[in-house]
Amino acid sequence: MALNGNDQDAMRARLVDLAQAMVEERGGAGLNLSELAARAGISQANLSRYFETRETLMEAIADHWFQPMVEIMEEVLASDLPPRRKMYEFFARRFVVMRKKWEADPVKLQTYIEVGSDYFEQVRSYIDLADHYLGEIIGEGMSDGHFAGLEVDETISLVNQMCAPYCALQTMTMFMERLNEDKLARIIDAVFDGLSAQDRGAKALTGLRAA
Amino acid sequence: MALNGNDQDAMRARLVDLAQAMVEERGGAGLNLSELAARAGISQANLSRYFETRETLMEAIADHWFQPMVEIMEEVLASDLPPRRKMYEFFARRFVVMRKKWEADPVKLQTYIEVGSDYFEQVRSYIDLADHYLGEIIGEGMSDGHFAGLEVDETISLVNQMCAPYCALQTMTMFMERLNEDKLARIIDAVFDGLSAQDRGAKALTGLRAA
Numbered sequence: 001m002a003l004n005g006n007d008q009d010a011m012r013a014r015l016v017d018l019a020q021a022m023v024e025e026r027g028g029a030g031l032n033l034s035e036l037a038a039r040a041g042i043s044q045a046n047l048s049r050y051f052e053t054r055e056t057l058m059e060a061i062a063d064h065w066f067q068p069m070v071e072i073m074e075e076v077l078a079s080d081l082p083p084r085r086k087m088y089e090f091f092a093r094r095f096v097v098m099r100k101k102w103e104a105d106p107v108k109l110q111t112y113i114e115v116g117s118d119y120f121e122q123v124r125s126y127i128d129l130a131d132h133y134l135g136e137i138i139g140e141g142m143s144d145g146h147f148a149g150l151e152v153d154e155t156i157s158l159v160n161q162m163c164a165p166y167c168a169l170q171t172m173t174m175f176m177e178r179l180n181e182d183k184l185a186r187i188i189d190a191v192f193d194g195l196s197a198q199d200r201g202a203k204a205l206t207g208l209r210a211a
Numbered sequence: 212m213a214l215n216g217n218d219q220d221a222m223r224a225r226l227v228d229l230a231q232a233m234v235e236e237r238g239g240a241g242l243n244l245s246e247l248a249a250r251a252g253i254s255q256a257n258l259s260r261y262f263e264t265r266e267t268l269m270e271a272i273a274d275h276w277f278q279p280m281v282e283i284m285e286e287v288l289a290s291d292l293p294p295r296r297k298m299y300e301f302f303a304r305r306f307v308v309m310r311k312k313w314e315a316d317p318v319k320l321q322t323y324i325e326v327g328s329d330y331f332e333q334v335r336s337y338i339d340l341a342d343h344y345l346g347e348i349i350g351e352g353m354s355d356g357h358f359a360g361l362e363v364d365e366t367i368s369l370v371n372q373m374c375a376p377y378c379a380l381q382t383m384t385m386f387m388e389r390l391n392e393d394k395l396a397r398i399i400d401a402v403f404d405g406l407s408a409q410d411r412g413a414k415a416l417t418g419l420r421a422a
Contacts, residue, residue, distance in 0.1 A: 088413040150397075157389055162398055164375045164382055171375055171382045178368055185414035186361075186406060187373055192413070194405020195397060202299040202403070203396035 012050050015040055016060050023061060024108055028115035031057065055122075058115070062122040065112060069094050069126070073133045083140040087159070088188045090137060092181050095166045102176055113169045130167070131156050141192060149197025159191055223261050226251055227271050234272060235319055239326035242268065266333075269326070273333040276323060280305050280337070284344045294351040298370070299399045301348060303392050306377045313387055324380045341378070342367050352403060360408025370402055 018039050022031050031054060037047040051057040072093045076086055101109045116123045138155045141147060147155045160167065165175040166184050229250050233242050242265060248258040262268040283304045287297055312320045327334045349366045352358060358366045371378065376386040377395050 082412065084412045085415055092414075158394055158397055158401075161376045161386065161390070161394060162373045162401070164386070165372045168382065168385065170385065171379065174379065174381065175372065175375070179372070181414065183369055183372060185410065186369055186408075188413035189407075189409075189411045190369075190373070190401050190405030192405070193411060194401030194403070196400075197397075198400075199396065200400045200404060201293065201295045202399035203303075203392065204296055 008050075011040075012060075015047070015050055015057075016064050019057050020061055020064070023115055024111060027111055028058065028118050033057070055119075058119045059122045062116070062119065062126070066123070066126045068097060070129065072097070073130060077133050077136060083137050083144060083146070084188065084192045086137045086140070087134075087191070088185055090134065091163050091166045091188070092184055095172070095179070095184065096181070098169065098172060099176065099179075102173060106173070109169075110173065113173065116169070131160070134159060146192050147195055147197075150195070155195065158195060162187060162191055162195075219261075222251075223271075226258070226261055226268075227275050230268050231272055231275070234326055235322060238322055239269065239329050244268070266330075269330045270333045273327070273330065273337070277334070277337045279308060281340065283308070284341060288344050288347060294348050294355060294357070295399065295403045297348045297351070298345075298402070299396055301345065302374050302377045302399070303395055306383070306390070306395065307392070309380065309383060310387065310390075313384060317384070320380075321384065324384065327380070342371070345370060357403050358406055358408075361406065366406065369406060373398060373402055373406075 015036065019031055019036055022036065022039075033047060033051070033054060034044055036057075037044045040047065051060065073090060076089045076093065079086065079089070081089065098109070135152050135156050138147060138152055138159065142152070142155075150158070163184070164171045165179055166172065166187075172179065226247065230242055230247055233247065233250075244258060244262070244265060245255055247268075248255045251258065262271065284301060287300045287304065290297065290300070292300065309320070346363050346367050349358060349363055349370065353363070353366075361369070374395070375382045376390055377383065377398075383390065
């Protein structure tokens, strides 16, 4: 039976849903193409027309999972907020989505995070996209005189490190009970008012002197 | 045979060494008191005079492992450095010790980190001590006019979050290749020059507006 484009899209989405349920039950290693075909009530040959390998299926699951996060980033970038507000929303809105997932089912969230670690290549493109957008916000901040003397890439790295509990998911779940939007806002204000290439005394060439 | 105090201390240290080797071979779950007694060539009854339970032994291993870190913190606190330099050294010196362990044997370091997660009560006192010392440095910074309007506890939490890759070990090992002392120094300078209770625009009550 030949399916039209819409039916094909619907079948594809249904397969991703079923595969996601298998991953949630048993982790990424529990995803099995022949069982997926059986659950979907189609032949393996038919399944392979949608997903030839486990990897392409894992990639589709990752895309599906990250899609709301990508939409948040695009919405924030398209807004006319000043860069400081943009950077806050960029982290805060994605943090709130993850916190909701964590509150609803921390074990399920942990499963996805572990799948992400196992299939790191598939989440790499999401991270690269996030860095790209963060770089755009940083560039806007630089136009306003922030991050004096720093390169964009250097600043991306520093901001990711300073905001790690609000964006690196493994770190986020460990810190979750101590995270909130007010603290994130203070951190972003410190990023904008405190980050520059000028050494203002934290590091020194001399070692410690005893008191 | 009655041992004098020095011999008892030496036996205790030897038992901790042997127990540590077992943990390194097989993780915390592989630590077995009867096997430890056999390896040490003493009876289980004799072993129990040093360590009555696995928990007291794990606690001794944790103490032994954290001891160099405690010494670093005490040395930094006792120095006459200004608070900004103190905070940098407070994080940098412990980070360098961990990076050396990671460079020497990342798998062994990961084993200790996992043991720490499994026996979290035993590392709790180290974390509390680190927070206590960080609070002292922050108090000194406040005397110099930094962190205006923030409470000490609030500032401890914010600094720990902003420096998470340099102090939370699980986060550190994930980020290790992108961490260095120059970045840490820039973060500490941002902490001192950018962190205060005043909202300078990161957070706002209004939502996003489309461009």
